[in-house]
Amino acid sequence: MRGSAGLESDRNAALLTDLYQLTMLQAYWREGLEGRAAFSLFFRRLSPSRNYLIACGLDDVLHYLEELRFTEEALDHLRGLGCFGGPFLDWLAELRFTGDVYAMPEGTPVFPHEPLLEVEAPIGEAQLVESFLINQVHLQTVLASKGARVVAAARGRKVVDFAMRRMHGTDAALKGARAFYIAGVDATSNVLAGKLYGIPVSGTMAHSYVQAHEEELDGFREFLRLYPDTILLVDTYDTLEGVRKVVQLARELGSDFAARGIRLDSGDLATLARRAREILDAAGLDAVEIFASGLLDEHGIARLVEQGAPITGFGVGTRMGVSDDLPAIDLVYKLTEYGGVGRRKLSPDKATLPGRKQVFRIESGGAAERDVLAGRGESLPGRPLLHPVMKSGERLASASETIEEVRARAAEEIAKLPARLRALEVADPPYHVEVSEALRAEAERAATG
Amino acid sequence: MRGSAGLESDRNAALLTDLYQLTMLQAYWREGLEGRAAFSLFFRRLSPSRNYLIACGLDDVLHYLEELRFTEEALDHLRGLGCFGGPFLDWLAELRFTGDVYAMPEGTPVFPHEPLLEVEAPIGEAQLVESFLINQVHLQTVLASKGARVVAAARGRKVVDFAMRRMHGTDAALKGARAFYIAGVDATSNVLAGKLYGIPVSGTMAHSYVQAHEEELDGFREFLRLYPDTILLVDTYDTLEGVRKVVQLARELGSDFAARGIRLDSGDLATLARRAREILDAAGLDAVEIFASGLLDEHGIARLVEQGAPITGFGVGTRMGVSDDLPAIDLVYKLTEYGGVGRRKLSPDKATLPGRKQVFRIESGGAAERDVLAGRGESLPGRPLLHPVMKSGERLASASETIEEVRARAAEEIAKLPARLRALEVADPPYHVEVSEALRAEAERAATG
Numbered sequence: 086m087r088g089s090a091g092l093e094s095d096r097n098a099a100l101l102t103d104l105y106q107l108t109m110l111q112a113y114w115r116e117g118l119e120g121r122a123a124f125s126l127f128f129r130r131l132s133p134s135r136n137y138l139i140a141c142g143l144d145d146v147l148h149y150l151e152e153l154r155f156t157e158e159a160l161d162h163l164r165g166l167g168c169f170g171g172p173f174l175d176w177l178a179e180l181r182f183t184g185d186v187y188a189m190p191e192g193t194p195v196f197p198h199e200p201l202l203e204v205e206a207p208i209g210e211a212q213l214v215e216s217f218l219i220n221q222v223h224l225q226t227v228l229a230s231k232g233a234r235v236v237a238a239a240r241g242r243k244v245v246d247f248a249m250r251r252m253h254g255t256d257a258a259l260k261g262a263r264a265f266y267i268a269g270v271d272a273t274s275n276v277l278a279g280k281l282y283g284i285p286v287s288g289t290m291a292h293s294y295v296q297a298h299e300e301e302l303d304g305f306r307e308f309l310r311l312y313p314d315t316i317l318l319v320d321t322y323d324t325l326e327g328v329r330k331v332v333q334l335a336r337e338l339g340s341d342f343a344a345r346g347i348r349l350d351s352g353d354l355a356t357l358a359r360r361a362r363e364i365l366d367a368a369g370l371d372a373v374e375i376f377a378s379g380l381l382d383e384h385g386i387a388r389l390v391e392q393g394a395p396i397t398g399f400g401v402g403t404r405m406g407v408s409d410d411l412p413a414i415d416l417v418y419k420l421t422e423y424g425g426v427g428r429r430k431l432s433p434d435k436a437t438l439p440g441r442k443q444v445f446r447i448e449s450g451g452a453a454e455r456d457v458l459a460g461r462g463e464s465l466p467g468r469p470l471l472h473p474v475m476k477s478g479e480r481l482a483s484a485s486e487t488i489e490e491v492r493a494r495a496a497e498e499i500a501k502l503p504a505r506l507r508a509l510e511v512a513d514p515p516y517h518v519e520v521s522e523a524l525r526a527e528a529e530r531a532a533t534g
Numbered sequence: 535m536r537g538s539a540g541l542e543s544d545r546n547a548a549l550l551t552d553l554y555q556l557t558m559l560q561a562y563w564r565e566g567l568e569g570r571a572a573f574s575l576f577f578r579r580l581s582p583s584r585n586y587l588i589a590c591g592l593d594d595v596l597h598y599l600e601e602l603r604f605t606e607e608a609l610d611h612l613r614g615l616g617c618f619g620g621p622f623l624d625w626l627a628e629l630r631f632t633g634d635v636y637a638m639p640e641g642t643p644v645f646p647h648e649p650l651l652e653v654e655a656p657i658g659e660a661q662l663v664e665s666f667l668i669n670q671v672h673l674q675t676v677l678a679s680k681g682a683r684v685v686a687a688a689r690g691r692k693v694v695d696f697a698m699r700r701m702h703g704t705d706a707a708l709k710g711a712r713a714f715y716i717a718g719v720d721a722t723s724n725v726l727a728g729k730l731y732g733i734p735v736s737g738t739m740a741h742s743y744v745q746a747h748e749e750e751l752d753g754f755r756e757f758l759r760l761y762p763d764t765i766l767l768v769d770t771y772d773t774l775e776g777v778r779k780v781v782q783l784a785r786e787l788g789s790d791f792a793a794r795g796i797r798l799d800s801g802d803l804a805t806l807a808r809r810a811r812e813i814l815d816a817a818g819l820d821a822v823e824i825f826a827s828g829l830l831d832e833h834g835i836a837r838l839v840e841q842g843a844p845i846t847g848f849g850v851g852t853r854m855g856v857s858d859d860l861p862a863i864d865l866v867y868k869l870t871e872y873g874g875v876g877r878r879k880l881s882p883d884k885a886t887l888p889g890r891k892q893v894f895r896i897e898s899g900g901a902a903e904r905d906v907l908a909g910r911g912e913s914l915p916g917r918p919l920l921h922p923v924m925k926s927g928e929r930l931a932s933a934s935e936t937i938e939e940v941r942a943r944a945a946e947e948i949a950k951l952p953a954r955l956r957a958l959e960v961a962d963p964p965y966h967v968e969v970s971e972a973l974r975a976e977a978e979r980a981a982t983g
Contacts, residue, residue, distance in 0.1 A: 124742070220701065220704065227702075250664070254709055255703075257703040294558045294661075312617065407702070407861040
């Protein structure tokens, strides 16, 4: 098996888990522990660089749960490990996920201690799926949340995802392009992500293309001949000289000149954009737009926007692609109920609230004011955020959404947040999430009981 | 397509690229630019938190190059994008990678400006593969390099990769487990990575298992019945109380007690380990080892080791899994030669050295002293690090290595580095890489010519 970890992982996705999930599963099976358990997927705190996260990854979670099964090949492998018995493996061959799932729809802004999703199933099943569920929701939530900041910084200017090459592997590059699009990014350079998810694709040219021609001007001319409305990369040798060559080409081509823009990829982007704008405008090329790229993140974009740099679009790569200021969050999946009784873990700094939950978002005049974290059975004012998405192992029809629906939700829900949360700086005060009276009482009982 | 991005990406791996690679390819084809190009994959600088990187990812690169082809499905998709002509797509259907590759073997310590690999092929082919090559080598090099630091900090104590759940997607979780093992990590919790790459797998138990039992002691007893030599997680409620329950169980089971160890996952690990050791020793359980986990990285491990904490093994997760202090490096793939002539890019801070290269590592008494970056044709003192690994699109037999061979090389090559480079602190002075006289002269010529 070389290179095709993707293929192999799909056929054997059930093995894409931590060993202890399988040893615990065998223990539950041997002990006859088949009681129904509830697990909650949530995070405990926001980093100062995030005022909210965008829930993302549910679609892949539901697909995984529907498809989960151990193939003959997987069972043979487990047999070879020496720690699993034959009768258990026979039982495992028949195992399917039969549980229920409640979740926030993808694209929903989410806050500490609020469940992104809750799984209710016989304890073995619910436990087994932990590693994969965290892996997917973590990746996609981390990236959607970073993408939302980049989009906010661009204040309506176009943002294109250029990150594929430095994202962490092929799965991240694909799921990430989807997460960015949901967060409001306009297009991706990733061709396969465009195919899989129906995302608009976009691209310009690379320095090597310019270098492969004897003269920069020849490279521009040839590329325009094939792609009349393309964007020309002008910084291979000397940026402003490159811009002047675009002007020269515009004169040469006359009314056939239709280049959409130029791209700056290095240097002092604000200054270069201003000078380039002057050169273009002086030549009557006001329709030629200026795009910028090169180590940009939300802060770099915000600076360019504040400086009034005449840039109409940003190509954003590595820093968004790995969420470099926050590549990981403390997303956890915790047992909150077993056999109908709320459970709490009391490890220092890792305490959990017991039982199945609901989150109510209190809105006023179309703006989100605060959330109330409550028990599932409670009926409180506000809009409930957790909905049933899977029943007895089957995805509900309401849980099949198009990417455009999810993207529209994200835009709408983010717009409802208080302005201080949508800023890049730390929101002071942070968004208020309170615990309902009933849930607080339940937590007291579970801690002392 | 839901959830199975892995499967889809394998079948359509040729589409896992940036759009501009395909538009440039069509331009080269239309212009008849078929000259042979050389591209070099390298990084420009080391972050202060890395004294060297470990080259990793070549195996997947060679597999990709051997398998590269556009399926009917992929071609249909491209046709639908509207920017590719029929004759070009017919030509693309027949395209295979026919080039040569020179590379450092996986596991080799590598420094700024040194090529990890060089591709020589008709320019279109060589350009097309850029995005995938960077994606894979970047991911695996970033993670192997972080893993090497964690292993160094543990000073011979066991390190287990617990990172799967918070790594960036499924591909990262699999390739990362391999990269960590190559870097010296002892085992992984990732079952599928164990299967795919022949890595030892390891795992203990989770808090939820303990919580699913009425009493912590019952959970321990049941788990030991099934896995007599397991490791018991003692911090679900109160760590030292948990340790005392292990002692109680040892008394109860007498000579049948064979637990290998306990695991601490929260709190002040050094203090808890010391107290736990005292409790265990006082009960005559000196053979029961203490393992620690919980937000560990190389610095946390180094502190525990310095404090003399009686810990014999570390479970390392998120911080290693996303390389949280350095999730991305400036790995680039640059045209260095076209049609037999060296090419340079002169963008500010992004200048490149022209032509195909070789790296000579100068050693003395078995220790690496410095590297010399030279032209490919030069014959200089020292050990050449770049070797042919693919000829005319076919992997050379010498470029098929077992993971154990690669792991042994990494250990050997890291041991040869000066001690200051193997420390966690910034090496002062950094490792010396000089440019050969001939290459410097060539760079001058290309810059002024």
